[in-house]
Amino acid sequence: MIDPVLDSGNTAWLLAASALVLLMAPGLALFYGGLVRSKSVLNMMMMTFGSLAVIAVIWTLVGYSLAFGDDLGGGLLGDPTQFAGLGQLMGPDDIHPAGVPWILFAVFQGLFCVITGALVSGAIADRARFGAWLVFVAVWTLVVYAPVAHWVFDFSSGDHEGGWLANQVGLVDFAGGTAVEICSGASALALALVLGPRIGFGREPMRPHNLTLVMLGAGLLWFGWFGFNAGSALGASVDAAVVFTTTLLAGAGGALGWLLLERIRYGHGTSLGAASGLVAGLVAITPSCGSLSPTGAIVMGLVAGIVCALAVGLKYRWKYDDSLDVVGVHMVGGLIGTFGIGLIATAAAPTGVDGLLYGGGADQLGKQLLGGGVVLAYAFVVSGIIGLVIHKTMGFRIDEEHEVGGIDLAVHVESAYDLHGTSSSTTPGGLGT
Amino acid sequence: MKLVTAVVKPHKWEDVRVALESVGVTGMTVSEVSGYGRQKGHTEVYRGAEYEIALVPKIRIEIVVNDGDVDAVVDAITRSAHTGRIGDGKVWVQAVESAVRVRTGDKDDAAI
Numbered sequence: 001m002i003d004p005v006l007d008s009g010n011t012a013w014l015l016a017a018s019a020l021v022l023l024m025a026p027g028l029a030l031f032y033g034g035l036v037r038s039k040s041v042l043n044m045m046m047m048t049f050g051s052l053a054v055i056a057v058i059w060t061l062v063g064y065s066l067a068f069g070d071d072l073g074g075g076l077l078g079d080p081t082q083f084a085g086l087g088q089l090m091g092p093d094d095i096h097p098a099g100v101p102w103i104l105f106a107v108f109q110g111l112f113c114v115i116t117g118a119l120v121s122g123a124i125a126d127r128a129r130f131g132a133w134l135v136f137v138a139v140w141t142l143v144v145y146a147p148v149a150h151w152v153f154d155f156s157s158g159d160h161e162g163g164w165l166a167n168q169v170g171l172v173d174f175a176g177g178t179a180v181e182i183c184s185g186a187s188a189l190a191l192a193l194v195l196g197p198r199i200g201f202g203r204e205p206m207r208p209h210n211l212t213l214v215m216l217g218a219g220l221l222w223f224g225w226f227g228f229n230a231g232s233a234l235g236a237s238v239d240a241a242v243v244f245t246t247t248l249l250a251g252a253g254g255a256l257g258w259l260l261l262e263r264i265r266y267g268h269g270t271s272l273g274a275a276s277g278l279v280a281g282l283v284a285i286t287p288s289c290g291s292l293s294p295t296g297a298i299v300m301g302l303v304a305g306i307v308c309a310l311a312v313g314l315k316y317r318w319k320y321d322d323s324l325d326v327v328g329v330h331m332v333g334g335l336i337g338t339f340g341i342g343l344i345a346t347a348a349a350p351t352g353v354d355g356l357l358y359g360g361g362a363d364q365l366g367k368q369l370l371g372g373g374v375v376l377a378y379a380f381v382v383s384g385i386i387g388l389v390i391h392k393t394m395g396f397r398i399d400e401e402h403e404v405g406g407i408d409l410a411v412h413v414e415s416a417y418d419l420h421g422t423s424s425s426t427t428p429g430g431l432g433t
Numbered sequence: 434m435k436l437v438t439a440v441v442k443p444h445k446w447e448d449v450r451v452a453l454e455s456v457g458v459t460g461m462t463v464s465e466v467s468g469y470g471r472q473k474g475h476t477e478v479y480r481g482a483e484y485e486i487a488l489v490p491k492i493r494i495e496i497v498v499n500d501g502d503v504d505a506v507v508d509a510i511t512r513s514a515h516t517g518r519i520g521d522g523k524v525w526v527q528a529v530e531s532a533v534r535v536r537t538g539d540k541d542d543a544a545i
Contacts, residue, residue, distance in 0.1 A: 205484035207477065266478050276480060313481045325480060 007099030013236040014100045014108060020227025021111040025052045025118060027224055031217030031275070032122050035324050038209040039406025040126040041416045047121035050130065051137050052114050058141045059110035060086050066146035067109065068154050075164025078150050097157055098234035108231060109153065113145050115228070116180045120383075122324030123188035124195050124396075127403050130411050132396045136191075136386060144187060144382050145179070148375055152179040171371035172351050172364065174243065175232040177287020177338040178375040185331020186376045188322060190384035195397050197321030199404060206323075211271050218275035222251050225282050229289040239350040243289040246297035246349075247282065250289070253301020254281020254308075261309040273309065276329060280308035283333030284340065291345035291353060300340055304333045335372055342368040434529040434541065435503045439494045440466065441514040441522040446492040452513035453496070456505045462495040472520030491522060497529055499542055 029045040036044045055063070062080050069078030083089060089103040096105045117137045121128075152173050154162035165171040165178070173179065198206070208214060229247045233240035258277025259269040281301030285292075288300055312328035315321065322328065342365025345355035354360025390396050397403075402410030409415060441449055446463070453461065467488035474487040498506050503526055510524050534544040 205486070207484055207486075208479060262478075262481075265481070268478070270478065272479055309481065316482065328480075 003093065004095045004097045004099055006095050006101065007235070010099045010235040010237075011101060011104065013240065014098075014104055014231060014234060017227035017231025018104065018108045018111055020224045021108065021115065021231065022052075022224075024115050024221055024224035024228065025049070027217050027220030028115065028118050029217070030213045031221060031279075032125070032324055034210040034213030034215075034217060035122075035208045036125045037206060037406075038416060040408055041209065042408040042412055042414055043128075043130065044121070044125055046130065046412065047128070047133055048118040050134050051118040051121065054134050054137050055114045055117050055141050056110060058138050059113055060106075063113060063141050063146045064106045064110060066142060067149040068106070071150075071154075071161035071163065075151065075162065075168055077147050078154065078163075096234070100234060105234070109149065112176060112180060112228070113141055113149070116145055116176070116184045117141060119180075119184035119326055119330055120187045120191060122326040123192040123322045125323035126198050126407055127195060127397055129394075129396060129398055132390050132394055135394070136390055136396075139386050140187065140383060143386065144379055145183065148179045148183050148378065152176070152371070152375070165371045165374070169367050169370060170364075171367050172291055172341050172345065172353055173287040173338060173371065174290035174351065175229045175286045177284075177334045178371050181283045181286055181330045181334025182338065182372055182375050183334075183379040185327050185329075185334060186379035187383035188326035189320065189331065190380050191387045192320050192322045192327070194384060194387035194391050197319070198323065199400060201321045202316060202319065208272060211275075214275050215271055218278055222278060222282060225251070225286075229286060233290070233350070239290065242350055245294055246285055246289045246292050246300075249294055249297040250281040250285030250301035250304070251278040252281070253298040254278050254284070254305035255301075257281070257302040257305020258309045259305075261306050276312075276325070277305040277309065280304045280329050280333045283308075283330055284337035287334070287337045288341045288345070290350040291341050291355075292349055293346050296344045296346060296349075299344065300337065303340070304336045307336060308333050331376070335376070338368050338372040339365070342366070434532060434545065435498055435500060436527045436529045437494075437496045437498055437503065437506050437510070437524065438527070439510045439514070439522065439524040440468070440491045441494065441510070442516070442520060443490055443492050445514045445516065445521075446494075448513040449492075449494065449510055452509040453494075453506065456509045457502070458496055458498070458506060458509075460496075464493045464495075466491050466493045470520070470523075489520065497532060497545055499545055 025048055029048040033041045033045045062084055065083035066078050066080045069082035072079055086106055094102040096102045151163035151165040156162040156167045225247055226244055230240040230244040233243055255274045255278040258273045262273045263269050281304050284300050284304035285297055308329050311332040312325045343355045343357050345353045346358050347354045353364050356362055356365050467490050469487055469489050472489055474489055477484045477486055507524050514522055532541055532544040
């Protein structure tokens with residue numbers, strides 16, 4: 001086998017794409033931050049920024065190696081020591097088969113883990129101890145995300161053995177419908193159940209405090225998603241351009257689908273509906289962005305927008321407080337996208353697979369159902385166990401008084417907004433002491 | 434002296450101010466407040482969850498006037514804030530015991 005050589009075009013695109021994926025973190029922080037009440041916006045944003053800091057470190061130390069090291073057996077887990085610390089990937093010959101520096105591939109994958117972890121926090125808004133959250137994210141990276149990423153994203157090549165879903169099963173998941181979306185949604189559901197509902201859930205109105213932040217955050221997520229999906233092509237190529245196109249169209253379809261449903265059910269299309277719908281469309285296209293035609297992407301977006309708009313209502317019926325609808329949007333949207341490949345994939349698209357409706361039979365659909373189901377169950381169970389252990393030992397939830405008074409002040413000793421000059425008065429001797 | 438307090442619809446506030454100027458009122462205290470009366474609130478829908486929002490935004494105007502000016506001031510507010518629809522607001526008058534102008538120390542009627 002010829003050693004891969006560096007391709008500067010591919011490398012340039014993947015560098016830019018990685019930065020775009022990083023931008024999804026502040027995008028998500030704005031999206032989530034605007035959705036909570038004003039007394040907890042800083043904590044909501046800090047859960048995302050905290051995930052970013054913790055996961056970047058944990059991923060470098062062991063996470064990447066667990067996910068992308070040589071398989072230890074059965075396609076279940078990579079060798080945790082092979083790339084521990086990433087120092088092994090700094091040489092001029094450490095080039096990924098796609099022609100990009102191997103260390104860049106490692107960082108790009110690490111940023112996927114950052115977003116996935118940060119997404120989970122939406123289920124436990126207003127009520128989680130910050131330290132407990134950081135501990136959860138660190139353990140979850142190693143025990144939940146890294147193994148799942150190994151199964152789904154680590155392809156065998158040369159003498160490197162990868163994960164079981166990608167290689168033995170033949171699951172198609174271009175950018176992480178299972179590893180990112182279903183995984184974050186199922187983990188979120190587990191944590192929502194462990195922590196229990198917010199005080200007043202289902203009784204008191206908990207209006208989003210700033211929908212302009214939500215709109216800006218959704219826009220930044222969409223922008224970053226081009227790096228997430230088209231970057232997953234690992235090259236400046238036609239494949240990347242096709243994926244870029246489907247990513248645009250599914251976001252548009254998702255926004256239209258959600259708005260349409262709102263118009264029919266409530267008589268008004270809302271800004272939050274448009275923002276939620278475009279995210280739902282983007283979630284569904286994440287696994288399928290390399291498998292659909294442009295019109296297929298529109299259909300995928302529309303279906304995700306409509307179904308997710310219905311799915312977010314389930315939490316009130318079943319009484320679990322998934323505060324910002326990580327389950328209704330990311331888990332459900334991820335399932336739609338992952339399963340949808342089995343139905344409307346076309347072999348003309350980069351992944352080269354036909355779905356059931358394109359004459360490919362039910363074979364691929366079966367693989368997609370298996371992959372989606374296994375990741376959902378694994379993430380839910382293991383995240384639930386981690387959450388429970390933290391809850392029973394260090395405590396995962398702030399006390400009632402602090403929750404009612406506002407987590408920003410209680411946990412971070414800050415207020416997000418100072419809108420009245422008089423509220424910043426200090427007591428005598430208070431300033432600077 | 435009397436304290437005239439009015440709660441009116443926010444979009445009528447500029448009309449009220451102009452009407453008060455025309456009857457010689459040169460100063461007032463204005464606050465943005467919220468509350469409800471017969472108008473009640475409204476329903477907002479966020480991701481399918483319906484919230485009954487009880488409070489309606491209003492403008493509260495407070496003016497201290499000499500006894501002889503009360504009728505003209507109340508009349509100016511009532512005329513200018515009127516739309517005929519529910520939620521137009523209220524005006525009420527209370528007696529004021531004393532007043533002092535901080536800058537000069539002028540008392541009572543001279544302070545107004």
